[in-house]
Amino acid sequence: MIRLYARSSLGWIMLAGAVVITLTEVLFQLELLKAPYQQWGLIESNLSNSLVVVMPLVGGIAAVLQVLGHSPGRISTMAGTRVSPYGQSIWTTLTWLAVSIVSVVVVLLICFGFAIATAGGGTPEFKLYLAILGSIVFSVFVGHVIGYLAADLKVSLIAVALLAVLPMTAVNGFSTLRFIPILPAEKLPGFIYLDNWLNRQLLFLLVLIAILGLALYSVNTARPRGVISRVIVSLAAPIAVLAIAMATPAGPVEVFEYSASAREKQVCELVGERTVCVHEENQPELERIRTSLNAVDDVVGRSKAGFYELKDSSLIDTAKPLPYGVGVVEFKPGQGSRFGALLIEAISGVLVCGPESSESAINTSFEVNDWLLSRVPLTARETFTDEPDKAGERQFNDPQMETIVQKHSEELSTCSYSGGDSAGV
Incomplete structure (x- = not known):
């Protein structure tokens, strides 16, 4: 499926997105990378806080890819065989998801290398890394749904902008469904992540992705055509998520406990x-x-x-x-x-x-x-x-x-x- 994107505008969009994600992660980790030694807790905190930028970015690009990938007159081929819109939609999303995760993991591996060589002690919190990757999956699939249903670039970006409120409020310590792993403070070595928070987050992400997938392909044969219907359907998902977030009791996200x-x-x-x-x-x-x-x-x-x-x-x-x-x-x-x-x-x-x-x-x-x-x-x-x-x-x-x-x-x-x-x- 690489030939679907290698010579098209979709491929260049993915490449540009990968560069921006990588630079974002580097900037968030730069202060620690310049330090004389590494701390596992700070690596995780910086990675988590970078989601304020990364989540809206990967969601927005996923929406743009879906809109452009299904624009009138676009023909995609693989080995000379026409690829169905259904197949291209799936592969576009999965390809961008892979590119997004690789862009984050590359910087993370560099930090790991420094930490293994210079950290005085401690171990990585793999559950948190898994939860962060789950948040990227969440953003990509939400962007995919919005772009597929909207079939309009402006409408898609407006919907993704609404979803960007979630990570932005999470970084200030509000609940926002208590599943986005953005830390309200830096993790010190003496504090540990709450397992129940991580488990609830991972379970919620899996359920949400399953629901989004079913909702998307249940309307595969009946996509809205009018501008008003596109706006309503596309904004429905972020508005529903925000409504649930507002209904959740406000308060700090309980991410740490003293050990x-x-x-x-x-x-x-x-x-x-x-x-x-x-x-x-x-x-x-x-x-x-x-x-x-x-x-x-x-x-x-x-x-x-x-x-x-x-x-x-x-x-x-x-x-x-x-x-x-x-x-x-x-x-x-x-x-x-x-x-x-x-x-x-x-x-x-x-x-x-x-x-x-x-x-x-x-x-x-x-x-x-x-x-x-x-x-x-x-x-x-x-x-x-x-x-x-x-x-x-x-x-x-x-x-x-x-x-x-x-x-x-x-x-x-x-x-x-x-x-x-x-x-x-």
């Missing part, structure tokens, strides 16, 4: 006087974390000032309060120096400065924070914003700052040290 077993997969080591623990998937980041914390200790001296323990956020159940003296850092691959940034904020006290703190204590804490930032190399204390640090006029000189940090660390960390004339004592 208590994450604590069993932690890797800990002593850096200076502090215990540092990361999830096994973030183990390659330990060298960067070590460099970051040692750079801060070189300025403030070896002590437990700020925190006596620092943890990767994927090891913490956020529903429970943190013990005093334990710091938590949320970071992505290549951002281990954020441990140093958090430690600086804890040592200076800016983390806890609030309305109850005196103005002089707040000013002192922020000045100490700026001084520490200026003394610790940028590569060892990546900040949480892209704004550059602004150097201001200092109240204390370097020797006074060193004395404040070393002799008044407890007061600083609670934002209660006001400095003043005794700063150099």
Whole structure:
């Protein structure tokens, strides 16, 4: 059947669509691919979030292929034998489905290669990949039905545009039938996908595809001819899906649950006087974390000032309060120096400065924070914003700052040290 498309406009449309899908997947994975190591959870999250673009795209192209494939005067042949419109309709859809899936899988395999070579731990969640591929199948078949029934390019694209609302609302956390696998947040190693969500999704997709197939070919001999009837029939499918979605109780899509077993997969080591623990998937980041914390200790001296323990956020159940003296850092691959940034904020006290703190204590804490930032190399204390640090006029000189940090660390960390004339004592 390749000869059906090799020399026709349908083939060029499929090729262009494949290029756009591939570039879309690359763009969604680009930040992770440039990172020093991979994380299975982030690969899956990026792939899932890319469906906001991919699902409407594959559905729209499927509709266009059906409209153009059945336009008047088009003749398709295979080995010199005329191909029936029924057969061409099936093969066009299956060919585009294969092209769409291959375009996604090619980028996914590249990510897999990097992950196998550099990931610190963890395994791929194959159920999620299967669910994502199921969503592509869903989009192609819906686009196929719309294009086949509409027989009009503009009407088909309008109908597909309505369906695009589903993935767009899913990414904001609304229910939208609770079957489109677009994640409202990035998956951390300490969280797992809910099996009941995945199973319900896969079952729903299979049932929906079966219904769409029966509906399509039950009207095979009675396609609507009038413009009004084409519009009504073609818009019926997306409107019905949207109506069901709106009837579903609104709320976040429950995709993750915290895994208590994450604590069993932690890797800990002593850096200076502090215990540092990361999830096994973030183990390659330990060298960067070590460099970051040692750079801060070189300025403030070896002590437990700020925190006596620092943890990767994927090891913490956020529903429970943190013990005093334990710091938590949320970071992505290549951002281990954020441990140093958090430690600086804890040592200076800016983390806890609030309305109850005196103005002089707040000013002192922020000045100490700026001084520490200026003394610790940028590569060892990546900040949480892209704004550059602004150097201001200092109240204390370097020797006074060193004395404040070393002799008044407890007061600083609670934002209660006001400095003043005794700063150099």
